[in-house]
Amino acid sequence: MLHTVGDGPIPMALEALAFAKPNKKYPTYNLIQKVWNKCKYVQQADGYTDYSPLWHNDTYTELAKLQIGGGWKSHGVTHIKHVFRHGRLRPLADLRVEYGLPSSMLFQYMQLQHAVRAQSRSSEWHLSPTPVFSLLGDAVSSKGFISECYAILLQYFLGQHPVMVREKWEKDVGQLDGEQWEEIFQGVSSCSLNVAQRLTQLYIIFRVYYTPRRLQLMGMQTDDVCTRCKRVHGDLIHLLWRCPKLHKYWSEVMSTVNSVFGVSMPVDPRVCLLGVLEEHVEEVYTREAVQRALFQARKLIMIHWKSETPPTLREWIDRMGE
Incomplete structure (x- = not known):
């Protein structure tokens, strides 16, 4: 129905x-x-x-x-x-x-x-093109339905905001080609079975989180210092990756992932934050499992977003077992 x-x-x-x-x-x-x-x-x-x-x-x-x-x-x-x-x-x-x-x-x-x-004021009536409407009207099964709607809306959104997002990430993590960007967005659907958690990954990709740097620019706080290290400007790439208090966490997570899944991936923000895995993990099912493991590592950082203490490997392992 x-x-x-x-x-x-x-x-x-x-x-x-x-x-x-x-x-x-x-x-x-x-x-x-x-x-x-x-x-x-x-x-x-x-x-x-x-x-x-x-x-x-x-x-x-x-x-x-x-x-x-x-x-x-x-x-x-x-x-x-x-x-x-x-x-x-x-x-x-x-x-x-x-x-x-x-x-x-x-x-x-x-x-x-x-x-x-x-x-x-004419014999013609301008009608807006609406692919999602057609998809809704023709749908006969719920299987894959949400994913199709999501893909269509994401395509429109990217068509409006591609340059700004791409430029900011490439400034932080280095050059990414078209195939890698395609993998980044396709990885959203495989990072978790939970739709709300997929949304978290989209928030990361589109850089919507309120960092100390952003809050200062908005006039909502007087400084932009990282809440963990208290030394450096707290922009997105710092809070997710460059903060010295996260170095041990990411090293331990990647060492564990490589050991458990039998892969050899670098400790690299393109891998850990954006999920660019295809060049490092060939097998599709392994790649999906790694995507979910790394997403939970990112998710823990978001949970500790305003905390002075970083997440730990033990927390990540416990979260993976839930």
């Missing part, structure tokens, strides 16, 4: 939420509405889509004036995709064939045609 909600596909139900007013009585309703609108924003779907509702939609001021939705709805014509094709209103003859419209709908069709022209 993944592809249906009530009598309609999921994207139609979600688009109905997107154009509805928030309801303070139902926080879950509002949360779904916010998430869906954010999904549309990431896809740059800033206008109408194939799944936007035609009727009872206050954003269509001209259509709202008509109040003629009843006759159309009784024949299953409820959303933009039903009456538009490639941004143009479909001929009445086509709609009659597909939806069995009676000849008495001619006048209502003329009203609809006039409202569309008045709304858009």
Whole structure:
């Protein structure tokens, strides 16, 4: 039942939420509405889509004036995709064939045609491209569904923010080629089975954590010194890698990983922080296991983010056994 909600596909139900007013009585309703609108924003779907509702939609001021939705709805014509094709209103003859419209709908069709022209000041209507909408509408199984949605949204996000993220990391860890960046982002899905933990890895990649350096630039604290060593500017690469108090931790973790998995990987930030493993670990299943082990090592640093003491090898081993 993944592809249906009530009598309609999921994207139609979600688009109905997107154009509805928030309801303070139902926080879950509002949360779904916010998430869906954010999904549309990431896809740059800033206008109408194939799944936007035609009727009872206050954003269509001209259509709202008509109040003629009843006759159309009784024949299953409820959303933009039903009456538009490639941004143009479909001929009445086509709609009659597909939806069995009676000849008495001619006048209502003329009203609809006039409202569309008045709304858009043209006979065409710009529709935003929305791959996730199509995926939701066509989905028949939950297997791999979340991963596909995630991949599409990530592709859009990277299309908007690739240069800044790449430049900052390469300044910190050295040059990374296109294949390595592809591995970095593919590794997000294999670093953990837990979606929330995968999000943690994305936060690391996109450098969203509030470091002492960032907090000082924001005017939220007076200094930018590392909370652990108290000596150096606390930027992201320092707190995750360069801090002297982390040297022993990372050396012990990598020594253990190499010993347990029978591999030979360097103590390198590209390996430990970003998961660039393919050139060091050939076997796919071993690589996935190493990804998860190293992610837990990174996760412990995040847990100790504001602590003066670094994580320990014992903590990491215990966490791996959970």
